[in-house]
Amino acid sequence: LNKPEWYLTQVLMWIGNHSKFLDDKIQPILDKAGSSVNAGLEFSRALVMLILEKLAADIPCLLYDDTLFCHLVDEVLLFERELYSVHGYLSSFPSCMHILSEETCFQRWLTVERKFALQKMDSMLSSEAAWVSQYKDITDVDEMKVPDCAETFMTLLLVITDRYKNLPTASRKLQFLSLQKELVDDFRIRLTQVMKEETRASLGFRYCAILNAVNYIATVLADWADNV
Numbered sequence: 001l002n003k004p005e006w007y008l009t010q011v012l013m014w015i016g017n018h019s020k021f022l023d024d025k026i027q028p029i030l031d032k033a034g035s036s037v038n039a040g041l042e043f044s045r046a047l048v049m050l051i052l053e054k055l056a057a058d059i060p061c062l063l064y065d066d067t068l069f070c071h072l073v074d075e076v077l078l079f080e081r082e083l084y085s086v087h088g089y090l091s092s093f094p095s096c097m098h099i100l101s102e103e104t105c106f107q108r109w110l111t112v113e114r115k116f117a118l119q120k121m122d123s124m125l126s127s128e129a130a131w132v133s134q135y136k137d138i139t140d141v142d143e144m145k146v147p148d149c150a151e152t153f154m155t156l157l158l159v160i161t162d163r164y165k166n167l168p169t170a171s172r173k174l175q176f177l178s179l180q181k182e183l184v185d186d187f188r189i190r191l192t193q194v195m196k197e198e199t200r201a202s203l204g205f206r207y208c209a210i211l212n213a214v215n216y217i218a219t220v221l222a223d224w225a226d227n228v
Contacts, residue, residue, distance in 0.1 A: 008079040011047045055099045124152045131209035150213035
């Protein structure tokens with residue numbers, strides 16, 4: 001259960017290792033027979049169906065172990081990325097995202113994603129470098145004077161988007177979007193709390209860093225507004 005990458009990698013290897021044989025030997029036979037079947041894709045589809053059976057059997061066994069469940073989701077997302085980008089798998093075919101979209105599994109995924117995002121926010125705001133810009137010594141890069149915590153937070157949101165963007169239904173994507181909106185609001189509250197401690201020094205380093213953080217986040221969210 002703690003090594004899903006073993007069978008996921010094995011399947012990718014089988015697909016890669018058989019592609020030349022399927023293209024050179026099997027596809028011409030299908031073409032000659034007037035069939036529209038693509039030998040390589042059908043081979044991939046059959047192997048993915050085995051993975052879906054394996055996932056359906058394994059997920060109930062590790063659903064409430066955060067570490068194992070997170071590792072499984074991470075490995076499945078990596079597998080899917082390679083399946084589509086390297087092996088040309090079709091989005092109309094069955095995929096692992098359908099298993100991750102099933103209600104019990106999906107709600108667990110959301111819960112774990114929220115938990116780890118909040119932990120990440122705790123650590124980024126308690127860091128000594130939270131209010132310092134990574135690029136403070138490079139003026140042409142650092143026009144906005146973005147503090148490290150704001151940049152890390154927006155990267156966190158971007159990573160979450162990258163993880164859920166290939167979900168098969170809009171309703172599931174919207175649930176992840178709701179989580180992101182919650183995180184933005186949570187970050188806003190945290191900034192407000194820090195700001196209240198700094199009101200006596202409104203021209204102080206940290207107070208200015210908070211304003212820069214807010215400006216940066218608002219700017220980036222506006223840029224993302226066109227991203228359906």
